[in-house]
Amino acid sequence: MDSNPNVQEDSIQDVEEEAEVTALTSFKPSPLLSTASISLSLSHLLLPPKPASSLASPACCKLKIPSQISSLCHISLSASSSPSKSSIKSTISAVPLQSPLFNRSRRSPDPSNPFGLRRATVVWFRNDLRVHDNEVLSAAHNESLSVLPVYCFDPRDYGKSSSGFDKTGPYRATFLLQSVSDLRKNLQARGSDLVVRIGKPASVLLEMAKAVGAEAVYAHREVSHDEVRAEERIEEVMKEEGVETKYFWGSTLYHIDDLPFKLEDMPSNYGGFRERLQGLEVRKTIKALDQLKGLPAKGDVEVGEIPSLVDLGLSPAATMPQGGKPAANASLVGGETEALQRLQKFAAEYRDQPNKSESGRDNIYGANFSCKISPWLAMGCLSPRFMFDELKKSVNRTISAASGQKHGGPKGDNGMNWLMFELLWRDFFRFITKKYSSAKRKVDVAPATACTGALA
Numbered sequence: 001m002d003s004n005p006n007v008q009e010d011s012i013q014d015v016e017e018e019a020e021v022t023a024l025t026s027f028k029p030s031p032l033l034s035t036a037s038i039s040l041s042l043s044h045l046l047l048p049p050k051p052a053s054s055l056a057s058p059a060c061c062k063l064k065i066p067s068q069i070s071s072l073c074h075i076s077l078s079a080s081s082s083p084s085k086s087s088i089k090s091t092i093s094a095v096p097l098q099s100p101l102f103n104r105s106r107r108s109p110d111p112s113n114p115f116g117l118r119r120a121t122v123v124w125f126r127n128d129l130r131v132h133d134n135e136v137l138s139a140a141h142n143e144s145l146s147v148l149p150v151y152c153f154d155p156r157d158y159g160k161s162s163s164g165f166d167k168t169g170p171y172r173a174t175f176l177l178q179s180v181s182d183l184r185k186n187l188q189a190r191g192s193d194l195v196v197r198i199g200k201p202a203s204v205l206l207e208m209a210k211a212v213g214a215e216a217v218y219a220h221r222e223v224s225h226d227e228v229r230a231e232e233r234i235e236e237v238m239k240e241e242g243v244e245t246k247y248f249w250g251s252t253l254y255h256i257d258d259l260p261f262k263l264e265d266m267p268s269n270y271g272g273f274r275e276r277l278q279g280l281e282v283r284k285t286i287k288a289l290d291q292l293k294g295l296p297a298k299g300d301v302e303v304g305e306i307p308s309l310v311d312l313g314l315s316p317a318a319t320m321p322q323g324g325k326p327a328a329n330a331s332l333v334g335g336e337t338e339a340l341q342r343l344q345k346f347a348a349e350y351r352d353q354p355n356k357s358e359s360g361r362d363n364i365y366g367a368n369f370s371c372k373i374s375p376w377l378a379m380g381c382l383s384p385r386f387m388f389d390e391l392k393k394s395v396n397r398t399i400s401a402a403s404g405q406k407h408g409g410p411k412g413d414n415g416m417n418w419l420m421f422e423l424l425w426r427d428f429f430r431f432i433t434k435k436y437s438s439a440k441r442k443v444d445v446a447p448a449t450a451c452t453g454a455l456a
Contacts, residue, residue, distance in 0.1 A: 129151075148195060
């Protein structure tokens with residue numbers, strides 16, 4: 001018997017999530033539905049084939065699910081031709097009952113849509129809380145008639161861990177809430193909005209996709225074990241509903257598809273990783289769109305309120321000034337707007353300051369000789385590629401993230417190259433985490449090290 005509390009907790013969470021998704025996707029058909037299904041099957045076999053347009057027409061019956069989860073077992077049928085609109089928070093609006101024969105794809109020919117765009121796409125924001133250099137948002141805008149941006153506060157990310165510590169502390173949670181709020185403002189300024197929910201992503205995204213009739217869910221991939229498991233679970237759930245799941249990569253300086261090796265063959269030490277990336281090009285950033293596609297008209301989805309610390313089970317008292325002195329992290333304001341302002345300020349400070357020494361680190365200007373941009377990079381409020389491009393504009397020479405000598409840091413380099421050097425360290429940790437985090441396979445190789453010596 002496994003006594004590991006983490007394994008037991010994961011198993012319980014998987015069972016709970018399975019129950020939630022099952023409640024949203026399954027129901028027991030009545031004899032009337034069985035008869036209708038048999039009739040459709042027989043007519044399909046005995047009668048001559050009909051044109052594609054008639055086959056794709058919705059059935060006459062509609063499935064109506066009550067607004068309370070406790071009454072999901074009482075499912076009724078309505079012959080009304082137009083589903084009633086309701087506020088979408090934790091329920092699903094009525095959707096047409098479709099025959100399994102035609103549940104292969106939701107995309108159908110439409111004379112008003114000559115380019116075959118998706119009717120609606122759900123964009124799942126994660127650690128990419130920005131509109132600049134966001135491939136997920138740009139792809140959904142270009143490939144869809146409407147876009148539904150969604151952010152989920154997963155309850156499993158809060159509360160106490162098995163060791164008794166906060167999974168997410170009040171300072172990080174405050175920074176995240178500010179970042180989500182800023183993202184919503186930036187989306188609203190471009191004609192869109194952000195739907196916010198507290199719930200497990202698999203359940204929330206399935207509910208949203210059904211509500212608006214979405215044909216796909218777009219999201220950025222993450223690297224840790226739990227995040228990879230969540231991606232695989234969502235992909236399974238959406239596949240059962242005929243909804244495509246499309247993942248992108250956008251959290252590192254170098255794109256994962258541009259690496260000169262397969263991820264499973266990645267060197268397990270930083271020195272070998274850095275050596276292999278010599279001369280590799282950084283992809284160009286994706287410009288922020290001035291105008292975005294609007295929210296889907298179907299479903300009448302409420303955007304929802306951004307939760308408070310109390311809603312997330314945290315005490316706001318921990319972030320309050322004590323003894324008349326502000327908290328240590330009070331100056332760190334989350335959001336893409338703040339991140340871009342800090343980056344511009346740091347670049348201006350660098351241009352205005354002369355080189356102090358040849359040690360490199362002394363030339364990193366800003367508060368306490370640091371740019372202090374890591375929190376915004378971690379939340380995805382700032383793209384590492386955008387940061388790379390902006391810093392290149394601040395100097396009159398080419399900056400190489402992999403420059404310098406083989407051992408140690410780049411001797412004689414300035415602070416700007418040291419920042420590129422640190423961005424490459426960040427890439428190494430994210431790629432090595434991705435290498436070992438797959439839930440489907442076990443990588444039987446030596447553990448990763450920070451050794452900057454020989455190749456792996």
